[in-house]
Amino acid sequence: MTTDTAQQESIELTPQQLFRKQAAGEAILPNEEDSVHRHVITVLIDDTIGALNRVTNLFSQRGFNLESVTVGESKDPTQRRLTLVTTGNDRIIAQVLRQLNSLVDTTEVEDLTREDHVERELCLVKVRSSATERTALLSVVEVFRANVVNITPDSLTFEVTGPTAKINAFIGVMKDYDVREVARSGRVAMRRRLAFEH
Amino acid sequence: MSQQAHTAQTATAPSADMTATDRPLATGAEILIRSLEAEGVEYVFGHPGGAVIAIYDEMHRLQPSFEHILVRHEQGGTHAAEGYAKATGKVGTVLVTSGPGATNCVTGIADAYMDSIPLVVFTGQVPTHLIGNDAFQECDTIGVTRSITKHSFLVRDVTELAATVKKAYHLARTGRPGPVVVDLPKDVIAARAPFHYPENVQIRGYSVIGRGNVDQVRKAADMIAASKKPLFYVGGGTIISGGAEKLTALAHKTSIPVTTTLHGLGSFPETDPLSVGMLGMHGTWYANMAVQNTDLLIAVGARFDDRVTGKIEAWAPHARIIHIDIDPACISKNIPVDCPILGDVSMVLDQLEELVQPADRSDWLGQIAAWREECPLIFERDGALRPQQVVQALRGKTNGEAVVVTDVGQNQMWGAQFFSYVHPRSHITSGGLGTMGFSLPAAMGAAFGMRTIGRDVISINGDGGVLMNIQELGVAAAHKLPLKVVILNNNFLGMVRQWQELFHEERYSHTNLEPTNPDFVKLAEAFGCVGLQCTDPADVDSTLDAAWEITDRPVVMDFRVITEEKVFPMVPAGAATDNMITAQFSPEDCA
Structure with missing residues (x-):
């Protein structure tokens, strides 16, 4: 299809077809791309066998992206809290939220992306370093407030916590050294305020 | 309650006030059978096998109030339960053994999931201590059926069995209905517990939607009042919710024509002058033309399936859309809608009925009648058996x-x-x-x-x-x-x-x-x-x-019948809905 005919087709859209595309976050012009965003979603699920499975299964079943998922205990011992990171256009994100909500195991689903929220990720990095290199390395990681959690004669293991951008920056700096292993927790997130504070 | 009255009651009243430990112990098999009786089950479509033999043994002993139908293949059993559920509006019940018994049910369960049919499928399972050991006739039934069930349960403790059965029927029946699998390990069926069938069911994270949001219903009524060429697009949800008569009344009051989906057939009498028949791939020419020209599509318990819409970008290009549905996940799934109303179709139609006014739609109905005349639903009568x-x-x-x-x-x-x-x-x-x-x-x-x-x-x-x-x-x-x-x-x-x-x-x-x-x-x-x-x-x-x-x-x-007969009209897969092949026109004319 040439650009001219493509342009023409887009002009021929009815007002309703335009509305639908905008509501879905889909491209209006043929050479445009869908407006895809990254979303952070927190989910409370019952602490039962198979509940986590149902959540992750939903993503593969429905063809949604799942960038990271963290799971752990919540305030309530009968519930676990998940933080999911997913991407998609508005129609897909709305679907992710509705489908998550319709699972019997989920009690609360919240998209934090447009809310004022904090995000943290934990990362462990193991770097090969001899005793002579150690001091230089330690002064670099100091900038990131990374902790040394283990030392062996040949290696150092750091722990760094922060927003994903900080973790990415830290790993970027460490690439100048002999990185042997990286383990990231994936994001956990929470609203800054209580629900009634606005 | 006085002390005296309290003691008198515990002495005389039998089951109702007994605490759990007072009741006689029953096997898991008996608890299951009593639970089905309490649930009012009429028919169980089933096939025995090693993992459920104890249930069949108890059935032989107890002669329960429901009738067990021995089917000859588990798939047939699930379809029979579906047919029973669709015809009666009640929940269909299936009982099969572990492994192949369960996998043979998969097609029927998937079918019920797609068509929102309430089923509870009880599958046998190997004893809990053997689960995961690749035991004889073991299959991860919960895993296999995860994406084709509304919900599923693996019962690990006999004391939870009765409450689980109650939950399973509640989930299958309410909201958007669907199949629920209950996996029963052999040792749970054999273990003993007091039987008590709970009267109420509480499932955190599951609530049943009722009436629609008042503002949304008002908005819908305003959209209907403003519309020149409205069209009801009615799906199976209308029948499930028991709203068919209400829909008929609403259509008559407002003179809005009605097209139904395949599952919506019967929700509005096709003999009615307002009926434009079925829409979609093999729908009538005039129904599809109505969809392509309407300015307001009122979707009632329908889910915008691809066999209905064809090429979705080109479907109903001039229509604002009202979507009444009980399943939030159906809203704007395939096509963004202008006015979603989340609720039980039957209740929302009641709410809407109060707000809409009669209107003269003779121009629009005349246009549809002209399309119907142009290309009616016919077939050739030339002496061959068609x-x-x-x-x-x-x-x-x-x-x-x-x-x-x-x-x-x-x-x-x-x-x-x-x-x-x-x-x-x-x-x-x-x-x-x-x-x-x-x-x-x-x-x-x-x-x-x-x-x-x-x-x-x-x-x-x-x-x-x-x-x-x-x-x-x-x-x-x-x-x-x-x-x-x-x-x-x-x-x-x-x-x-x-x-x-x-x-x-x-x-x-x-x-x-x-x-x-x-x-x-x-x-x-x-x-x-x-x-x-x-x-x-x-x-x-x-x-x-x-x-x-x-x-x-x-x-x-x-x-x-003759081999060459074809189904017309037809919208070729992926084509726009008004690009139909009809019996009257050759494919070349329509391309």
Whole structure:
């Protein structure tokens, strides 16, 4: 299809077809791309066998992206809290939220992306370093407030916590050294305020 | 309550006030059977096996209030339960063993999931200490069925069994209905606990939606008032919620024409002047033209399936859309809508009825009538036996007072197009999953459900699908069900053949069934049924007359229809809805 005919087709859209595309976050012009965003979603699920499975299964079943998922205990011992990171256009994100909500195991689903929220990720990095290199390395990681959690004669293991951008920056700096292993927790997130504070 | 009264009550009152530990212990098997009785189950479609043998043993001992129907294949059992559920509106129940018993149910469960049919499927499982050990007849049933169930339970403790059964039926029945699997390890069935069937059910994270949001309903009413060319697009959810009569009343009050989906057939009488029939791939020309020209589409319990919309970008291009549905996940799933109303269809229609006003829509109705005249739903009558004639004759024979269960393919579409449905729950088919072999067992299940009412049940099949669950014919015969089994026999996988003819240059790859088809009359007789054959269009009515004479067993009617007949109109897959191939126009004219 040439650009001219493509342009023409887009002009021929009815007002309703335009509305639908905008509501879905889909491209209006043929050479445009869908407006895809990254979303952070927190989910409370019952602490039962198979509940986590149902959540992750939903993503593969429905063809949604799942960038990271963290799971752990919540305030309530009968519930676990998940933080999911997913991407998609508005129609897909709305679907992710509705489908998550319709699972019997989920009690609360919240998209934090447009809310004022904090995000943290934990990362462990193991770097090969001899005793002579150690001091230089330690002064670099100091900038990131990374902790040394283990030392062996040949290696150092750091722990760094922060927003994903900080973790990415830290790993970027460490690439100048002999990185042997990286383990990231994936994001956990929470609203800054209580629900009634606005 | 005084101390004295309290002691008096505990001394005399038996079960109601006993604490759990006072009650006599029952096995898991007995608890299951008592729970099904408490749930009011009428029929259990099942097949025994090693993992559930204890349940069958207790059934033999207890002689429960429900009837167990021994099916001859677990898939047939699930379809029978679906047919029963669709015909009656109650929950269908299936009981099978572990491993292959469970996997044989998978097709039926997936079918029920796609078509929102309430089923509870009890599957046996190996003892809990063997789970994960690849034991004999072990299968991860919960894992296998995860994405095709509304919810599923693995019962690990006999004390949770009764409450789990209660939850399973509640989940299957309420909201958007669907199949629920309950996996029962053998040791849980054998273990003992006091039996108590809970009266109420509480499931955190699951609530049943009722009335629609008042503001949204008002907005919808305003949109209806402002619309010049509105159209109801009605799906199966309307029938499930019991809202068919309300929809009919609302359409009459507002003079808004109604098109239905395949599952919506029967929600609005097709004999009504406001009916424009079925829409979609094999819908009527005039229904699809109405969709393409309407300025307000009111979707009621429908889910914008691709067989309805075709190329979604080009569908209903001028329409604002109101969508009434109970399932939040259905809202704006395939197409963003202007006014979603989340709620029980029946209740929302009540709310809407109060706010809408009668209006004159004669221009719009006149336009639809002109389209109907331009391209009506017809077929050629040239002396050859055509399947459409058989369907029309069935309509004439029963006057529409029957439950019609169709299979999948051409027979399904002719059954949908030419029967002219007038009652809710009079049309049953496998719409979402498209399961060949659905009709015969589902019709059997429906016939059990209709046994007390005495309503005719007709199973319409092709010669391809009917063989896929033919074993259930013996079950229907054993129970003396007066099932009318119609085979529109063209010796081909007709729908695939149609696509091959139209889109694959007549390369009929592996669709000719003549070499492998049996003699259906002899086959029927071998199962203890009556077999009839009809080859001449002049004999169709007399064949039906003969079949309706028989009331104590199924009748199989083998109609030898012509091979070349195709289902028209047709929207080719992925094409825009107004780009139809119709019987009146050649494909070239429409391309």
